[in-house]
Amino acid sequence: MSPVNPAGHIVCVVGARPNFMKIAPIMRCFRGEDSRLSASLVHTGQHYDAAMKQSFFDQLGIPEPDCDLGVGSGSHAVQTADIMKRFEPVLDQERPSAVLVVGDVNSTIACSLVAVKKGLPVIHVEAGLRSGDRTMPEEINRILTDQLSELLFTTERDAAANLAREGVAPERVHFVGNVMIDTLLYNLDKAVPAAETLGGVMSGGEAPDRYGLLTLHRPANVDDPDTLRRLLETLSVISRDLPLIFPIHPRTRDRIEAAGLQGLIEQSAIYTQPPMGYLEMLGLMRDATAVFTDSGGIQEETTALGVPCVTLRESTERPITATEGTNTIVGSDSQRILDTYSELSRTGGKRGRVPEYWDGKAAPRIYNHIVAWLGG
Numbered sequence: 001m002s003p004v005n006p007a008g009h010i011v012c013v014v015g016a017r018p019n020f021m022k023i024a025p026i027m028r029c030f031r032g033e034d035s036r037l038s039a040s041l042v043h044t045g046q047h048y049d050a051a052m053k054q055s056f057f058d059q060l061g062i063p064e065p066d067c068d069l070g071v072g073s074g075s076h077a078v079q080t081a082d083i084m085k086r087f088e089p090v091l092d093q094e095r096p097s098a099v100l101v102v103g104d105v106n107s108t109i110a111c112s113l114v115a116v117k118k119g120l121p122v123i124h125v126e127a128g129l130r131s132g133d134r135t136m137p138e139e140i141n142r143i144l145t146d147q148l149s150e151l152l153f154t155t156e157r158d159a160a161a162n163l164a165r166e167g168v169a170p171e172r173v174h175f176v177g178n179v180m181i182d183t184l185l186y187n188l189d190k191a192v193p194a195a196e197t198l199g200g201v202m203s204g205g206e207a208p209d210r211y212g213l214l215t216l217h218r219p220a221n222v223d224d225p226d227t228l229r230r231l232l233e234t235l236s237v238i239s240r241d242l243p244l245i246f247p248i249h250p251r252t253r254d255r256i257e258a259a260g261l262q263g264l265i266e267q268s269a270i271y272t273q274p275p276m277g278y279l280e281m282l283g284l285m286r287d288a289t290a291v292f293t294d295s296g297g298i299q300e301e302t303t304a305l306g307v308p309c310v311t312l313r314e315s316t317e318r319p320i321t322a323t324e325g326t327n328t329i330v331g332s333d334s335q336r337i338l339d340t341y342s343e344l345s346r347t348g349g350k351r352g353r354v355p356e357y358w359d360g361k362a363a364p365r366i367y368n369h370i371v372a373w374l375g376g
Helices: 015-032 050-060 076-094 106-118 138-147 158-165 177-190 196-197 225-239 250-258 262-266 276-285 296-305 334-347 362-375
Strands: 009-013 036-045 100-103 122-127 149-156 171-175 212-216 244-247 269-273 290-293 309-312 327-329
Touching: 009 106, 009 309, 015 050, 015 100, 015 177, 015 334, 015 362, 036 076, 036 158, 050 177, 076 106, 076 276, 076 362, 100 106, 106 138, 106 296, 122 138, 122 225, 138 276, 149 158, 149 362, 158 290, 177 276, 177 296, 196 244, 196 250, 196 262, 196 276, 212 225, 212 276, 225 244, 225 250, 225 262, 225 334, 244 290, 269 276, 290 296, 290 334, 296 327, 309 334
Parallel strands: 009 036, 009 100, 100 122, 122 149, 149 171, 212 244, 212 290, 244 269, 290 309, 309 327
Antiparallel strands: none
């Protein structure tokens, strides 16, 4: 474990792939030569693909975790309980000034609960995001983590209104911008060119001039066979005009196979690939004609890149990507998806603008606030 700095010691928690991009710039600040804080990194192991975890840590320059809890997969209840049991001894050993959590995964709420029960303040990065859909486990994690947190850092100004409605004191809330965009801008020059990635994907080894990028993983889209079939049928139609590159989540692949839908993909111009590293995905996003996704993080990244995004969900916890950015929310309705793609093909799609403070400097703002807060 890292030595405790008298100015303050922070235990930082990551658990799943979306967390990795958020913690990287924060750890750079905490472990910089002039840092007045010390920090240790705990990886809960919620993301159970060891190879993918390693590739992200290497590509993003994240230091090796000081502690890996090795929790692995499981139901929401089992996973959350296992994280809590394994995290408590870490806090007993570290005795930090605070615990910093990011995002909205099970690790976020589990470690927040342990910290608060032990009398330690929680710092939540990416606070105040709301979709209004409480059937999403992530929405429950967000709401509860924000209620437990002492210091809340938001990515957009409207998040403060969400927190105020839920009774969070305004002096605990600070608008700092989006750490995901810190990581994107820091790595943009290192992104793997799409042509290089696609050369090994497309038949004949030649990258197309135009292509779309597809991701699907939300339970609402992949767990119901009828919804999954409707989406794949619709995307197959689009692929006749725009080839789609589909880095497929293992769970999504299992659901497609269980529903007997592999034929829809095989008979279309949808090209499936194993999950990719961050730099490969960043290159594919940057050069795509359009992105079709149900990922919250990709909605943000496409807005920062100025790439049209079609979100295959009925709601989003990141509305600024639709009101100011490049995102269009279409749900799983076939006609809405096809109409949106038709408009995109005709006009080039939404370009929007980059939201306030999505400038690559969110992590330094977070660091400065924490130093001032601990000093107070």
